[in-house]
Amino acid sequence: MYQKKVRGIRPWMFGVAVLAVVVWLFYALGNILTPFIVAAVLAYILNPLVEKLRDKGMKRGLASMLVMIFSLIVLLALVLIIVPMLINQFNNMVTRLPQMINFVQHVLLPWVNQFTNERVALDTGSIMAWLQSHAGSLNAAVQKFAPTLMRQSSTLVIGVTNFLLLPFLLYYFLLDWQRWSHGIRALVPRRYIDTYTRISGNMDKVLGEFLRGQLTVMLVMGLIYGVGLMLTGLDSGFAIGMIAGILVFVPYLGAFTGLLLATLAALLQFGSWQGLLMVWGVFAVGQFIESFFITPQIVGDRIGLSPFWVIFSLLAFGQLMGFVGMLIGLPLAAVTLVLLREGADVYFKSRFYRHQ
Numbered sequence: 001m002y003q004k005k006v007r008g009i010r011p012w013m014f015g016v017a018v019l020a021v022v023v024w025l026f027y028a029l030g031n032i033l034t035p036f037i038v039a040a041v042l043a044y045i046l047n048p049l050v051e052k053l054r055d056k057g058m059k060r061g062l063a064s065m066l067v068m069i070f071s072l073i074v075l076l077a078l079v080l081i082i083v084p085m086l087i088n089q090f091n092n093m094v095t096r097l098p099q100m101i102n103f104v105q106h107v108l109l110p111w112v113n114q115f116t117n118e119r120v121a122l123d124t125g126s127i128m129a130w131l132q133s134h135a136g137s138l139n140a141a142v143q144k145f146a147p148t149l150m151r152q153s154s155t156l157v158i159g160v161t162n163f164l165l166l167p168f169l170l171y172y173f174l175l176d177w178q179r180w181s182h183g184i185r186a187l188v189p190r191r192y193i194d195t196y197t198r199i200s201g202n203m204d205k206v207l208g209e210f211l212r213g214q215l216t217v218m219l220v221m222g223l224i225y226g227v228g229l230m231l232t233g234l235d236s237g238f239a240i241g242m243i244a245g246i247l248v249f250v251p252y253l254g255a256f257t258g259l260l261l262a263t264l265a266a267l268l269q270f271g272s273w274q275g276l277l278m279v280w281g282v283f284a285v286g287q288f289i290e291s292f293f294i295t296p297q298i299v300g301d302r303i304g305l306s307p308f309w310v311i312f313s314l315l316a317f318g319q320l321m322g323f324v325g326m327l328i329g330l331p332l333a334a335v336t337l338v339l340l341r342e343g344a345d346v347y348f349k350s351r352f353y354r355h356q
Contacts, residue, residue, distance in 0.1 A: 217290070223242075225242070225282065225286050
């Protein structure tokens, strides 16, 4: 009886040991693994598109190449659109800084004083004096930062190399995805194949629906925020809206960041309550549409990844494994959720729980 229990525990001990080794490798090889993880996540999301092209009679190599090129063109187009807009917005921010100070001094603070019955004033002379007095220290800090940046040139080289590797890695992940999945399935002992099929199927359902659903939500919300801000006449409104949409995968972070950037841009450009109210209205409508229509319809509540679980997983895995942890935080959260459900199901059906 004792030996039977030990044999039953051994697979779990082996699984825990393998999981510990994998986590340690992620931690130790974080910088090297970054492009591989990004490519693997993208390949997982895009693999159904490759399968659809194969079903239409296209060879897998050609289908993988077309999907890879299409996805990279979309990413490159977003970068080429967003980055110049943000640079232009930053330049406008620098040139319109006096206008913003004037708005705060003559419009915002009088309204605050009237609402709170206080006398708060902005001493522009003191602000300019502070900036002038700290100009030397700022220059010294920049001079100190330059050698540090040069010493970190290896990190920059690694980043560029990872970016250049991404297309090739994505192509080979898409090309060999089916073969690898069949290979892993072939390694599973036959007495565990039913359990493996059930658990991996649940993982694929949770992870696939969440990742693909969130990608769709990010794109839709980016377009809603971007087009809405463009209609208000806000410079670089489309870039700010797309950034807000990209950050939607972290609950409330996208709307908060986009609202903050858009508010600052509206203060610099419009300098009036009318412009601010139009910008705030775009985010209010966008948040309402996302919460009650887009996310429930596309992602749905059936997946089970609550906002609390998403935020905790991103922070926890980011703290443990840095940027790589942020990349794999949501996939690992979905996998952990399925394993916890399986463990709870085994526990509630066990004699230990049911015995009275």
